[in-house]
Amino acid sequence: MESLINSLVTQVKSGNWEAFEGLVEIYKDKIYRLCYRMVGDRHEAEDLAQEAFVRAFVNIDKYSGSYKFSTWLYRIATNLCIDRLRKKKPDYSMDAEIPGTEGATLYSQVADADPLPEEEVEEKEKHDHLQQEIMKLPEKYRTAILLKYIEDMSLEEISSVMDLPVPTVKTRIHRGREALKKAYKKVAKSR
Amino acid sequence: MSCESEEYMDLIDKALDGEITAEEQTELERHMESCESCKEHYHALKEIIYEMKEASPVVAPAHFTENVMKKLPEVKKRSMPAQWIRRYPVLTAAAVFLILMFGSVMAGWNTxxxxxxxxxxxxxxxxxxxxxxxxxxxxxxxxxxxxxxxxxxxxxxxxxxxxxxxxxxxxxxxxxxxxxxxxxxxxxxxxxxxxxxxxxxxxxx
Known part of the structure; x- marks a missing residue:
């Protein structure tokens, strides 16, 4: 697989732009899924995922091959998503960290008002609720958590995607996990 | 019933990150037999991770690849000059030199x-x-x-x-x-x- 990817990258670099189609086919689901989990909207996710591939194509000469192509692609996609989230953010965001706290948001100050539809299939509801909780995480924890548990990346890979040292990545995953646990407990109790 | 032990919290993190050794795993399990709060903490986190991994699969919409490929030729055209300069710096410098030279000599013809x-x-x-x-x-x-x-x-x-x-x-x-x-x-x-x-x-x- 790696050698196929490398050969496609080499072909694109040498001017055969049609070879890029193979790379899009291989990574489209992963990149789209990451974007969807990051922004929580299918339409926007499609837009971002397409933009990520276009950027990768334009900047393919900058990809040196010193790390995996997928790492580079994930980095482009996460940066695009984070940019989009920041632009979308209103001035007073529920997602903003409360000054002086580490990772606490205004959500932790509000009682969970969403009544859960009783007729829904329980499993699906759990998944959707989890997505909602992931969406509430500050973006820096969200990225780390998604790469770790949805994309199944190693800490080293996440560290190169996010351009952060491994211990920082660890901390973010840890904090994100704790925040999810708190939110999840609330759901379990409200059942 | 709360367990304040930093040591076991670290072990739980290690276990969740898949970095735990066999001995540490045994130690953690032995501890959780007697410590309800660590057990609860560990299983709650495990369940969340399991839920995340099981989250309904998301696949790219139809015609995704096609749409990306349609965007590429335009992009290529737009970025051509810049890429060309980056790829052939010597040729570019030579071309610029000739144009300037030609220009100054032409000016000489007229003046x-x-x-x-x-x-x-x-x-x-x-x-x-x-x-x-x-x-x-x-x-x-x-x-x-x-x-x-x-x-x-x-x-x-x-x-x-x-x-x-x-x-x-x-x-x-x-x-x-x-x-x-x-x-x-x-x-x-x-x-x-x-x-x-x-x-x-x-x-x-």
Whole structure:
């Protein structure tokens, strides 16, 4: 697989732009899924995922091959998503960290008002609720958590995607996990 | 019933990150048999991770690849010059140099209208008022002769090349030029001549 990817990258670099189609086919689901989990909207996710591939194509000469192509692609996609989230953010965001706290948001100050539809299939509801909780995480924890548990990346890979040292990545995953646990407990109790 | 032990919290994190050793795993399990709070903490986190991994699969919408590929040719066109410069820096520098050179020489063609003679010989007659140079009958001029913005009358002999820029060359029947003779009327010819003399260093001052 790696050698196929490398050969496609080499072909694109040498001017055969049609070879890029193979790379899009291989990574489209992963990149789209990451974007969807990051922004929580299918339409926007499609837009971002397409933009990520276009950027990768334009900047393919900058990809040196010193790390995996997928790492580079994930980095482009996460940066695009984070940019989009920041632009979308209103001035007073529920997602903003409360000054002086580490990772606490205004959500932790509000009682969970969403009544859960009783007729829904329980499993699906759990998944959707989890997505909602992931969406509430500050973006820096969200990225780390998604790469770790949805994309199944190693800490080293996440560290190169996010351009952060491994211990920082660890901390973010840890904090994100704790925040999810708190939110999840609330759901379990409200059942 | 809360367990404050940092040690076990670390072990739980290690277990969740898949970094735990076999001995540590045994130690953690033994501890959780007696510690409800660590057990609860560990299982709650495990369940969340399991839920995340099981989250309903998301796949890219139809025609995704097609749509990306449609966007690429436009992008390619847009970014062409920049990419070209990055890929061929030496060629680009050479092209820029030639354009500037061509431009400055062209400017010279349009502005330099002064009568000038370049020759090492002293036995030529120069008439600055009439813008003419004469190689008198019976005289032999050694070396090249260049006349700018004037005419030349060759009645004697020139042992070398003769170049007339923006002027005419009149040969008397007895006149003789042993080298090449050239009249330059067009800007393009002028540029070519200038470049040639620039690179071969043949121009005489």
């Amino acid at each position: 330099e209208n002064d009568f000038a003679v370049h020759s090492a010989a002293s036995n030529i007659k120069v008439n600055s008022a009439a813008h003419t140079v004469t190689v008198p009958k019976g005289e032999t001029v050694k070396g090249d002769l260049v006349v700018e913005n004037g005419d030349i009358k060759v009645e004697g002999k020139v042992e070398g090349n003769v170049v007339v820029i923006k002027g005419e060359k009149y040969m008397a029947s007895a006149g003789q030029i042993t080298g090449d003779s050239q009249e330059i009327h067009e800007a393009v010819e002028w540029v070519w001549y200038k470049l040639k003399t620039f690179f071969t260093g043949q121009e005489q001052k």
